[in-house]
Amino acid sequence: MKVLIVDDEPLILNGLVKIVREAAPTGTEVRWAGNVPEALAVMREFMPDVTVTDLNMPEKNGFDLIEEARECGLCDRFTVLTGYDNFEYARKALRFGVVDYLLKPIDKDEIRELLARIDEELPSESDSQYARHVKRILNYMEAHYMQELSLDRVADLMDLHPNYISSLFKKETGDTFVNYLNALRIREAQKLLRTHHHLPVNVIGQRVGFENKHYFTKVFKKYTSITPGAYREDDKTYSSEEGKGKC
Structure with missing residues (x-):
């Protein structure tokens, strides 16, 4: 599985990368980006199975990233992160069809269960079909x-x-x-x-x-x-x- 993590705060981004690497299924490849343009550039080369993105970023936010990535066919699974327990954010996230809506600080068990569920959805060459x-x-x-x-x-x-x-x-x-x-x-x-x-x-x-x-x-x-x-x-x-x- 390929996971892309996007957050504009370096310390938080490093922490997220560490947590995801520890919680993700064996064999998961993790990349990261600090803003939307950088994330889109990484996506074009990496083609992630799921993108975990912060919502509140300068210039372009997480919803902008989801919209542009889907329009270009770069990724179709998104989990959004935010430090605000905001109902409007949650409702908009649902309208955008995100996989999940998570609050910071991220819970390792929660992200482990989420990534395991996504990994099970992915096709495998060992699948007889x-x-x-x-x-x-x-x-x-x-x-x-x-x-x-x-x-x-x-x-x-x-x-x-x-x-x-x-x-x-x-x-x-x-x-x-x-x-x-x-x-x-x-x-x-x-x-x-x-x-x-x-x-x-x-x-x-x-x-x-x-x-x-x-x-x-x-x-x-x-x-x-x-x-x-x-x-x-x-x-x-x-x-x-x-x-x-x-x-």
Whole structure:
């Protein structure tokens, strides 16, 4: 299991790291960060199974971290920490779908039970169903990428917990569900841009699962560093130049 701990106070952060290392199941890997931008950078490389984050941090707080991390598909399990027994914080944490809401000072037995529960939810290669689940999910995505897909929808269809699928994806592909799906869609869009020059860009976006043209362009550029229109023009130029040398 991979655990990320985020707190802007160095002494508290060091204490949390020590407690989590002592309380976590054997084999747990622990990383830490002192603020939201640093945490997001660590997440992109580390891909934690759960993030334990303080709520009260300067500039960007724990809720900002949860929102940005989920939007980018970097982590979907969060436990929030706060030194204030505030009902509004607790209610907002529930709305954000956090795993748990803990008060400082952290209780070692409490965090031990929490991490043990999370560890049990994570897929294991020793699970006899693991390979079958992986194959079913990847095959389904390959066949239905052009439709509306989400982690929750696939979980319902496969009768599996979303957290299980998310962790399974990380173990099997080294990527998140969202990134894998977007990369698949963009690869298919590139094929259509090369072979269907008569189709408008927005139609191609729709054919690979993007209803909104602007969002399609944004995602395409993120994965290829170029817009769909520019990609098509580059391909036309390359094809034209290549054709000149043929008999």
